Amino acid sequence: xxxxxxxxxxxxxxxxxxxxxxxxxxxxxxxxxxxxxxxxxxxxxxxxxxxxxxxxxxxxxxxxxxxxxxxxxxxxxxxxxxxxxxxxxxxxxxxxxxxxxxxxxxxxxxxxxxxxxxxxxxxxxxxxxxxxxxxxxxxxxxxxxxxxxxxxxxxxxxxxxxxxxxxxxxxxxxxxxxxxxxxxxxxxxxxxxxxxxxxxxxxxxxxxxxxxxxxxxxxxxxxxxxxxxxxxxxxxxxxxxxxxxxxxxxxxxxxxxxxxxxxxxxxxxxxxxxxxxxxxxxxxxxxxxxxxxxxxxxxxxxxxxxxxxxxxxxxxxxxxxxxxxxxxxxxxxxxxxxxxxxxxxxxxxxxxxxxxxxxxxxxxxxxxxxxxxxxxxxxxxxxxxxxxxxxxxxxxxxxxxxxxxxxxxxxxxxxxxxxxxxxxxxxxxxxxxxxxxxxxxxxxxxxxxxxxxxxxxxxxxxxxxxxxxxxxxxxxxxxxxxxxxxxx
Ligand code: GLN
Numbered sequence: 001x002x003x004x005x006x007x008x009x010x011x012x013x014x015x016x017x018x019x020x021x022x023x024x025x026x027x028x029x030x031x032x033x034x035x036x037x038x039x040x041x042x043x044x045x046x047x048x049x050x051x052x053x054x055x056x057x058x059x060x061x062x063x064x065x066x067x068x069x070x071x072x073x074x075x076x077x078x079x080x081x082x083x084x085x086x087x088x089x090x091x092x093x094x095x096x097x098x099x100x101x102x103x104x105x106x107x108x109x110x111x112x113x114x115x116x117x118x119x120x121x122x123x124x125x126x127x128x129x130x131x132x133x134x135x136x137x138x139x140x141x142x143x144x145x146x147x148x149x150x151x152x153x154x155x156x157x158x159x160x161x162x163x164x165x166x167x168x169x170x171x172x173x174x175x176x177x178x179x180x181x182x183x184x185x186x187x188x189x190x191x192x193x194x195x196x197x198x199x200x201x202x203x204x205x206x207x208x209x210x211x212x213x214x215x216x217x218x219x220x221x222x223x224x225x226x227x228x229x230x231x232x233x234x235x236x237x238x239x240x241x242x243x244x245x246x247x248x249x250x251x252x253x254x255x256x257x258x259x260x261x262x263x264x265x266x267x268x269x270x271x272x273x274x275x276x277x278x279x280x281x282x283x284x285x286x287x288x289x290x291x292x293x294x295x296x297x298x299x300x301x302x303x304x305x306x307x308x309x310x311x312x313x314x315x316x317x318x319x320x321x322x323x324x325x326x327x328x329x330x331x332x333x334x335x336x337x338x339x340x341x342x343x344x345x346x347x348x349x350x351x352x353x354x355x356x357x358x359x360x361x362x363x364x365x366x367x368x369x370x371x372x373x374x375x376x377x378x379x380x381x382x383x384x385x386x387x388x389x390x391x392x393x394x395x396x397x398x399x400x401x402x403x404x405x406x407x408x409x410x411x412x413x414x415x416x417x418x419x420x421x422x423x424x425x426x427x428x429x430x431x432x433x434x435x436x437x438x439x440x441x442x443x444x445x446x447x448x449x450x451x452x453x454x455x456x457x458x459x460x461x462x463x464x465x466x467x468x469x470x471x472x473x474x475x476x477x478x479x480x481x482x483x484x485x486x487x488x
Contacts, residue, residue, distance in 0.1 A: 002028065002032075003020060003024065003025055003028035003029070004029055004031075004032040004166075004168075005165060006168070007168070007217070007218045007219050007221065007222050008074060008168040008169040008217060008222040008225060008226060009221045009225050011025070011073075011074065011075075011168050012068075012070065012071075012074060012225070015068065015072065015073045015074070021059060021073075022054075022055035022056075022059055022062075022073040022117060023052075023056060025055070025073060025074075025075055025117065026051050026054075026055040026117060029119055029167065029168075032165055033046065033120075036144075036164050036166060036487050037166060039147055039487055039488075040141060040144055040147075040160050040161070040164045040166065040487065041123065041139065041141045041142055041157075041160075042077070042122055042123060042141050042151075042157045042158070042160040042161035042164065042166050043077070043121065043161065043166070044088075044090055044092060044120075044121050044122065044123050044136075044138055044157065045080065045087065045088050045120050045121040046119065046120040047087055047119060047120045047121075048120075050087065050118070051075075051117050051118060051119055051120075054117050055117060058072070058073060058115050058117075061115075068115075069113070069114035070114055070225065070228065070229050071114040071115065071116040071229050072114055072115035072116070073115060073116075073117060074116050074117060074168055074169070075116075075117045075119050075167055075168050076116050076117065076118065076119060076168065076169055076170060077121075077157075077158055077161045077162075077167035077169075077170040077171075078108065078122065078158075078170065079121070079122050079124055079155050079157065079158050079170070079171055079173055080092060080121035080122055080123065080124055080157070081124060081127070081173060081203060081204040081206075082105045082107065082108060082171060082173070082202060082203055082213065083101035083104060083105045083108065083202040083203075084101060084105070084108050084118060084121065085103050085104045085108075086101075087100065087101075087118065087121065088100050088121065089101050089204070090121070090137075090138070091124070091126065091127050091204050092123060092124045092125065092126045092127075092133075092135070092136035092137055092138055093126045093127055093137050093352065093353070093356070094137045094332060094351050094352075094353070095325050095331050095348075095351030095352055096204075096325075096330075096331045096332070097137070097331075097332065098331070098332070099330060099331050101202070103202065104202060105199075105201060105202020105203055105213075106199035106201040106202055106237065107171060107198060107202070107213050107230040108202065110230055110232075111229065111230070114229060119166070119167050120167075122141075122155070122157030122158040122160075122161055122170060123136050123138065123140070123141045123157030123160075124136060124153065124154045124155055124156065124157055124158075124178075125153045125156070125178075125355070126352070126353045126355060126356050127204070127206055127318070127322065127356055128154040128155075128173055128175055128206045128211075129206065129318070129355050129356055129359055130153045130154050130355055130422065131150075131152060131153045131154070131177070131178075131181060131415075131422050131425045131426060132150035132151075132152065132153045132156065132412075132415065132416065132422070133150060133151060133152075133153045133154065133156035134150065134153070134412065134413075134416045135354075135355045135356075137353055140156070141157045141160045142160065143160065143163075143185060143186060143451075144160055144163040144164040144186060144485040144487050145163070145186065145187060145409070145450065145451055145452060146409070146449075146450070146451060147487070147488075148411050148412065149185070149410065149411055149412070150185065150409055150410060150411070150412060151163075151182055151185055151409070152182030152183075152184065152185035152405075152409060153178060153181070154173075154175075154182075155170075155172030155173060155174070155178045155179050155182050155190075155216060156182045156186075158170035158172040158182070158216045159172070159185065159186040159188055159190065159216050160182075160186055162188045162216050162217060162218060163186035163187055163188050163485055164487060165484075168218075168222075169215060169216065169217040169218065169222050169226050170215070170217075171213055171214070171215060171226075171230070172213070172214060172215075172216045173203055173206075173212065173213050173214070174190075174192040174211075174213075174214055174433065175206050175207050175210045175211045175212075175433060176207075176210065176310050176426050176429060176430040176433050177404075177426040177428075177429025177430060177433070179191065179192050179214045179215075179216060179441070180192055180404050180429050180439060180454065180456060181404060181425070181426065181429055181441070181454075182216070183216055183404075183441045183442075183454060184404035184405050184441045184443075184453065184454025184456075185405070185408065185451070185452065185454075186409075186452065187443045187446075187452030187480075187483070188216060188217065188218060189215075189216070189217045189218070189219055189220055189222070189223050189440065189441065189443070189471070190214065190215070190216045190217075190223075190440070190441045191214045191215050191217075191223045191227060191439075191440045191441075191464070191468075192214045192432065192433070192438060192440075193212055193213075193214050193227060193231065193438050194212075194241070194436065194437060194438040194461045194462050194463075194464065195209075195210070195212055195239070195433075195437075195461075196240050196241035196436075197212070197241065197243075197438070197462065198213045198214065198227075198230050198231050198232075198240075199213075199232070199233075199234035199236065199237040199240045200212070200213065200237050200239065200240070201234055201236040201237040201240075205317075205321040206314070206317070206318055206321065207313065207314040207315075207317035207318055207321070208317055208321060209239075209313070209317060210310075210314060210317070210433040210434070212433075213230065214227070215230070218481070219475060219481050220252070220440075220442060220468060220471045220475045221249070221252060221472065223440065223468065224248035224249050224251060224252055224468045224472075225248070225249060227248050227464060227468075228245065228247065228248045228249065231245045232245045241462070248464065250465075251464075251465035251466075251468040251472070252468060252469065252472045254469055254473070255472070255476060256291050256473060257291040257292045257469075257470055257473055258292040259292075260293045260294070260398050260466070260470060261293070261294045261296055261396065261397040261398050261399070262285075262288055262293045262294065262398070262399045262400070262401055262470075263296050263297070263298035263393055263396060263399065263400045263401070264285060264295060264297055264298065264400075264401055264402075265297075265298050265299060265300040265303065265393070265400060266297060266298075266299065267300050267301070267303035267304070268300075268303065268402040268403060268428055269281075269403075272406050273403065273406050274406060274407040274408065274447070276445075276447040276448055277403050277405070277406065277408065277447070277453050278403070279445075280444050280447075280453040280455075281401075281402070281403045281444060281453070283444070283445065284401070284444040284445070284455045284474065284478075285401055287474060287477060287478060288401065288470065288474060290477075291473050291474065291477060293399075293470070296396065296397055298393045298396055298397060298400065299389075299393070300386075300389045300390070300393060300400075300431065301389060302382065302385050302386045302389050302431075303389075303427075303431060305382050305385075305386065306386060306427070306430045306431040306434060307423055307424060307426065307427055307430055308379075308382075309379045309382045309383055309386065309434060310426075310430045310433070310434060311362070312362075312375050312376060312378075313376070313379050313380070313383060314359075314363075315359045315362040315363035315366065316363045316366050316367050316376050317363070318356075318359050318360065318363050319359070319360045319361075319363025319364045319367065320363070320367070322352075322356070322360055325347070325348065325351060325352075326344045326348070327343050327344060327346075327347030327348075327351075328343075331351065332350065332351040333347055334346035334347040334349075334350050334351075355419070358419065366379070383434050386431050386435055387435045387436070389431075390435040390437055390458075398459075398460070398463075398466055399457055399458065399459055399470055400457070400458040401455065401456070401457055401458075402428050402458065403428055403453075403454070403456060404429060404441045404454035404456040405425060405429075405454060406424070406428065408447040408449070408451035409451050409452075410425075428456060432456075432458055436461065437458055437459060437460065437461055438458070438459050438462075438463065438464050438467055439456055439457065439458040439459065440456070440467045440468070440471050441455070441456050442454065442457075442471050442474070442475060443455070443480040444474075444478070445480060446480075446483070455474070457470055457471055
């Protein structure tokens with residue numbers, strides 16, 4: 001079987017057994033990327049030369065020594081808002097177009113220490129703001145299932161790269177759905193860990209109280225495998241949790257859902273849900289029942305307030321986080337400026353795209369004197385209520401099952417003229433970030449037009465194992481992962 005078709009874990013086993021070398025892996029992926037990248041456009045930067053050097057260095061250090069770390073020799077793609085020392089990290093923004101970080105994000109340091117192979121940095125919506133990659137300053141990525149459709153966003157490049165076999169697995173970041181929504185649109189698996197489970201050090205901040213790095217993979221086993229390699233406490237991130245990391249692969253041992261109570265929130269099956277999506281998700285719920293789960297209707301009554309709450313909190317935090325891009329310390333600096341204020345203004349005018357500017361203005365407004373209590377203060381109060389809804393639900397059930405998105409992937413331009421329409425595409429993912437709980441998105445069917453549909457499982461804080469166990473049981477009892485896109 002061709003190397004690029006293997007899952008991450010399959011490749012790991014072959015590598016550990018000495019059946020394939022790092023150099024062969026790099027060569028195979030070089031060929032695959034050469035075949036499809038001009039159509040998919042998943043990458044902003046391909047680390048072509050450095051990955052060859054990494055592979056030979058690995059081969060040299062491995063001579064006569066067969067013990068391997070989990071990610072050793074594994075070819076990964078990294079979202080371009082995660083800092084990689086010596087490799088450009090642009091955030092898909094002109095502002096950071098020439099930014100080469102002098103340090104690694106903690107997740108990258110961990111992968112590097114294990115001997116992973118960095119294939120390249122993947123496309124995203126500028127500063128992770130968006131749902132389609134159409135906000136990238138370098139042009140959008142395309143959905144491997146239908147090149148006229150968006151791959152989702154903001155981690156659209158990572159999801160497209162995984163779906164198109166342009167990497168064995170990828171990392172994305174999720175602030176309001178940016179791992180799960182593109183995973184759903186591209187027919188792959190995406191896991192947003194509990195807030196604090198994975199270090200954010202070196203993840204370029206969008207909305208710090210919501211951002212979380214996580215895996216985008218070909219199947220559930222790979223999600224467990226990659227999460228184990230990046231999770232854990234980090235003194236460099238004050239919001240990272242000092243909670244032991246379990247062996248996530250062990251969670252996959254049980255193949256039934258006996259004793260698991262699974263909640264179905266009525267609010268997630270309301271008007272606006274595409275009939276193909278509803279049908280696929282309802283069928284998946286039946287399957288979870290057949291696997292031994294007990295299905296229970298539950299309520300998450302503040303679901304309708306989630307999008308509004310998110311767009312106050314996320315923009316407020318973004319306006320503050322993005323204040324550092326002023327042309328002085330790093331990144332773009334505008335030329336021919338009159339004075340310091342002119343330098344700030346021209347740099348920000350030239351460096352940021354329209355969506356980022358819109359959010360900075362919104363965020364600055366909701367934080368300004370006179371409006372702070374009315375908007376930001378209120379949004380924080382509603383956020384607490386949303387979290388309490390989840391707390392109450394998790395007294396009754398162990399897991400919550402919902403659709404990931406109201407519709408399958410949409411075509412380019414369908415929502416980019418209307419920001420509100422775009423914002424509404426995150427309606428099912430956003431409350432999970434506001435509550436800080438973990439959730440996984442995995443394939444559960446196809447629309448009549450042949451586009452993938454995603455199933456979302458939401459769990460209690462730090463109970464990624466339960467998510468993985470249920471997702472794995474469902475995945476193994478269905479065939480969805482077998483179908484692959486034909487890229488043309
Ligand atoms: N689409 C949402 C937004 O634009 C979520 C983005 C994300 O999770 N990074 O804010």
